[in-house]
Amino acid sequence: MGRAPCCDKANVKKGPWSPEEDVKLKDYIDKYGTGGNWIALPQKIGLKRCGKSCRLRWLNYLRPNIKHGGFSEEEDSIILSLYISIGSRWSIIAAQLPGRTDNDIKNYWNTKLKKKLLGRQKQMNRQDSIADSNENNISSNNNKSPQNLSNSALERLQLHMQLQNLQSPFSSFYNNPMLWPKLHPLLQSTPTTPDQNSKLGSQESFHPLGVNVVHQNNNIKLAEINDGVSPLYSENVEQSLNPTHGFQPNFGFSQDLQLDDHNMDLMNRGGSKELFQVGNEFELTNGSNWWSEEVELERKTTSSSSWGSASVLDQTTDGVVMLQDYGQMSYHSV
DNA sequence: AACTGTACCAACCGCAGACTG
DNA sequence: GCAGTCTGCGGTTGGTACAGT
Structure with a gap:
């Protein structure tokens, strides 16, 4: 038995949204909210769109206070730092950048930021190889x-x-608390003490971004510093270590x-x-x-x-x- | 002017987990 | 506990604009 389709694909429109569709969707949500059911929403409005498509359009484009393009150096730093720490968890990264969507950040990373960084790396590589060619005592390995x-x-x-701490435009970020992203105000508080950790039966390391990494039993959480209870992200280590699992x-x-x-x-x-x-x-x-x-x-x-x-x-x-x-x-x- | 390659980004797709009856 | 449904996420695709030849 296959998975039920989220909508009747034969009767839904795909591709770019028209201004009229945008207006319909925005007006409805402004008045009534999403009603907690995206699947039913397009029918209520009279849109021939999949509910998922409506949700995406709202979240990535129509929602108030959405920013597009023009990422600042500070935002670059935050994205980079979080990417290094947690990988491609775009939604978590987006949560630290008000007005930015996960899709936007993902696109920005894939099309610009990554190239920007790797481009610099290549430049450095060339410089290094020139330097290396002048040195005879480097092992072949x-x-x-x-x-x-x-x-x-x-x-x-x-x-x-x-x-x-390799002097990069971004390295200063790690050394400069002023550049750390602003999380929930509580996250700016003092990290949990080792004593508190032992009481919780957990091990914790403090991350400059204000997110604690908590090891608790077999779980790893990216937790808010204040309580370690509300994870931003968590993963089961036992499961991770099991070779039969995919990741x-x-x-x-x-x-x-x-x-x-x-x-x-x-x-x-x-x-x-x-x-x-x-x-x-x-x-x-x-x-x-x-x-x-x-x-x-x-x-x-x-x-x-x-x-x-x-x-x-x-x-x-x-x-x-x-x-x-x-x-x-x-x-x-x- | 026509063609080709590249960059960008909106939107789609499938999956996993949460939720619900 | 289970099956069906919904939601959210991340990877990928396709269309468009632009630059280069």
């Missing part, structure tokens, strides 16, 4: 491209590193990733060996060299490149991988 890591995984690692453990690759100024700890939950190398130092000159290309990632496991993510800043007690600039790190199963 360092010149390999990270073929084994998917583009998306690399992309996020790169973006993450950019945020790790991978979050956080970085399929492992947890922790970065501080110069070290990167990779917490591998699977117990398999991984070898990472970092070839270049992160050069910080004139505030422009904010990404260095030679991050060598030799992955010996078959983990997915899924960047699902809630918390690249969390820790586990599983195996630990140390990564240092210029260093070669190896994984030690615990």
Whole structure:
């Protein structure tokens, strides 16, 4: 038995909305609200549209106070930072940007922001390769491209590193509380203390964005700081770790990733060996060299490149991988 | 002027989870 | 507890505008 269609596809109009349709929909919702039933709404108004289509049109275009285009640097920073932290949870990201819709942010990311960032990275790559060609003492390993890591995984690692105090236009965001997004006023309060955490049987790490990452039993939540009860996002770790489930453990690759100024700890939950190398130092000159290309990632496991993510800043007690600039790190199963 | 490639964005689609009877 | 329905989300597609050849 198949899933019932949300509407009679033969009798619904598709494609761009006409001004008349917009007026009908807007007028009705302004007067009566959605009535809690999008499916029935188009019939009430006399629109030959699918309820889902009406909902989308309202949320992305007709709703009051919608902003289109013209993203500011601050908004760029927020989007980037949240993308690094939680991945493509556009609705959560949109919630932090008043007037912006998830669709808008998603489009902006895919068409502009990502290219903007990766474009800078390529520029840096070229500079690095020129510099490398002048150095004879670099091991051949360092010149390999990270073929084994998917583009998306690399992309996020790169973006993450950019945020790790590599002087980028965005790195200042992490160091400047004034640029952190304004969440619910309560979120601006002091993070929960370790004592409180232990009472709750949870582990928590504080995120500069005002969102706490809470480990509680088998769940990970992006929770509001004040109570840790109302999750912005949550995911079941046990389920995540079960290979029979479709999605991978979050956080970085399929492992947890922790970065501080110069070290990167990779917490591998699977117990398999991984070898990472970092070839270049992160050069910080004139505030422009904010990404260095030679991050060598030799992955010996078959983990997915899924960047699902809630918390690249969390820790586990599983195996630990140390990564240092210029260093070669190896994984030690615990 | 005609064609082609690219960028952008509105809208669609399918899925998963929540809700309801 | 279960099946059907609804809602929300994220990925993808298709149309349009514009730039380059």
